Amino acid sequence: MDTICAIATPSGRGGxxxxxxxxxxxxxxAIKLTGKEPGKRIAHYSRFLDDLGRQIDEGISIYFAQPNSxxxxxxxxxxxxxxxxxxxxxxxxxxxxxARLARPGEFTERAYLNNKIDLAQAEGVADxxxxxxxxxxxxxxxxxTGEFSRxxxxxxxKTLNLRVYLEGAIDFSDEEIDFLSDxxxxxxxxEIYSLLDEVFDQSNRGAVLNDGIDVVISGPPNVGKSxxxxxxxxxxxxxxxxxPGTTRDLLEMNLVIDGLPIRLTDTxxxxxxxxxxxxxxxxxxIGAVGKADVVLWVMDAQRVEPxxxxxxxxxxxxxxxxxxxxxxxxxxxxxxxxxxxxxLGLDSLMEAIKSxxxxxxxxxxxxxxxxHLEALVLAKKNTEIAIEEITRGNxxxxxxxxxxxxEQLGMIVGNTSNDELLGAIFSSFCIGK
Ligand SMILES: Nc1nc2c(ncn2[C@@H]2O[C@H](COP(=O)(O)OP(=O)(O)O)[C@@H](O)[C@H]2O)c(=O)[nH]1
Ligand SMILES: [Mg+2]
Numbered sequence: 001m002d003t004i005c006a007i008a009t010p011s012g013r014g015g016x017x018x019x020x021x022x023x024x025x026x027x028x029x030a031i032k033l034t035g036k037e038p039g040k041r042i043a044h045y046s047r048f049l050d051d052l053g054r055q056i057d058e059g060i061s062i063y064f065a066q067p068n069s070x071x072x073x074x075x076x077x078x079x080x081x082x083x084x085x086x087x088x089x090x091x092x093x094x095x096x097x098x099a100r101l102a103r104p105g106e107f108t109e110r111a112y113l114n115n116k117i118d119l120a121q122a123e124g125v126a127d128x129x130x131x132x133x134x135x136x137x138x139x140x141x142x143x144x145t146g147e148f149s150r151x152x153x154x155x156x157x158k159t160l161n162l163r164v165y166l167e168g169a170i171d172f173s174d175e176e177i178d179f180l181s182d183x184x185x186x187x188x189x190x191e192i193y194s195l196l197d198e199v200f201d202q203s204n205r206g207a208v209l210n211d212g213i214d215v216v217i218s219g220p221p222n223v224g225k226s227x228x229x230x231x232x233x234x235x236x237x238x239x240x241x242x243x244p245g246t247t248r249d250l251l252e253m254n255l256v257i258d259g260l261p262i263r264l265t266d267t268x269x270x271x272x273x274x275x276x277x278x279x280x281x282x283x284x285x286i287g288a289v290g291k292a293d294v295v296l297w298v299m300d301a302q303r304v305e306p307x308x309x310x311x312x313x314x315x316x317x318x319x320x321x322x323x324x325x326x327x328x329x330x331x332x333x334x335x336x337x338x339x340x341x342x343x344l345g346l347d348s349l350m351e352a353i354k355s356x357x358x359x360x361x362x363x364x365x366x367x368x369x370x371x372h373l374e375a376l377v378l379a380k381k382n383t384e385i386a387i388e389e390i391t392r393g394n395x396x397x398x399x400x401x402x403x404x405x406x407e408q409l410g411m412i413v414g415n416t417s418n419d420e421l422l423g424a425i426f427s428s429f430c431i432g433k
Pocket of ligand 1: 220221222223224225226227228239240241242243244245246247269319320321322323338339340341342
């Protein structure tokens with residue numbers, strides 16, 4: 001391992017800027033840069049010096065001796081004034097003293113390679129940095145601190161124990177003992193399945209929390225789609241007129257509701273039009289509807305409106321209830337009577353949007369990454385197969401199924417991983433982490 005360095009604070013000016021160094025040269029670099037021997041884990045007030053002994057800046061330096069650092073290597077951190085010029089000079093000096101610039105996520109990658117954290121925890125670091133809401137941050141923290149990994153490892157251990165038990169059945173198959181018919185293995189296998197199911201559910205909820213959802217407002221012209229966007233977003237963003245065909249382009253707005261990031265898109269009203277611009281707008285609207293997590297199909301409550309074939313989960317909204325005398329309300333689980341203009345009936349609509357997208361707020365949500373969910377789905381599938389084999393009395397095939405389960409669980413925490421996967425995970429980090 002060579003020595004890496006990076007500016008760990010965001011680019012631009014700030015009160016403080018931090019430069020991080022990790023690797024075998026870190027201590028040597030700290031001595032050359034500050035002119036002093038660093039104590040371990042002590043904050044030193046230091047002058048930072050260039051190669052001719054001229055001062056670059058003054059600030060705090062901290063040195064962590066191996067293995068008691070984030071990366072598990074020698075680490076030095078220099079807290080300077082948050083000037084891009086100062087930080088650049090610091091980095092140039094450190095590179096001249098024998099470090100190279102770190103790749104994105106390389107500090108965390110080293111922490112993983114040095115067994116300081118497992119892969120799911122490393123992902124938690126990135127997810128915490130990227131989290132857009134309190135709930136997403138809490139979920140990421142559960143991964144970072146190892147709560148998610150512990151849940152996975154607990155299932156892994158139970159799976160291993162059951163495998164051992166089943167192998168016993170294979171070894172003693174000539175004798176009278178009938179391991180598989182006493183129900184013990186099946187009970188244990190079913191417990192594993194339900195634990196997997198629970199973690200999957202917790203992770204799935206976290207995935208929604210992290211990625212957010214795409215909500216697209218669609219419907220015929222002039223029904224109040226743009227008014228609904230403005231009402232849900234709480235600002236006058238889209239142009240509202242009584243002229244059909246006002247909205248042409250897709251108009252996006254980002255909201256966070258109860259911690260759930262929502263991308264709300266207003267679209268052109270769907271109708272046959274000779275106008276080339278409007279036609280293009282309608283095409284884009286249909287494209288957006290095709291990619292939505294939830295479609296809000298808006299109609300004018302004063303009229304009988306045409307329906308439209310949509311594959312995505314859809315909520316039907318009868319708007320302008322103020323004009324019909326109808327009360328704003330939830331007509332059924334997927335149909336709502338609202339007034340966008342007067343902001344009536346929108347709370348229950350918002351709740352429905354969240355549940356339609358599969359979002360349930362609550363505790364114990366894990367940040368679920370796509371790859372975690374995929375691994376858990378496969379693990380569940382293999383458990384099902386193994387349970388079937390137990391029922392058929394095939395201890396050997398059941399054990400084989402649980403071996404596959406363990407492999408999937410190992411992928412999540414990184415016991416079994418490959419360079420390509422690691423590359424994909426760590427390259428999405430920011431530099432300096
Ligand atoms: N009375 C009433 N008028 C509304 C309501 N929502 C929209 N409108 C009016 O309907 C017209 C079309 O609204 P707009 O939001 O531009 O519809 P869009 O073409 O579907 O985007 C405008 O004159 C709005 O003021 C509502 O809830 N009540
Ligand atoms: Mg509009």
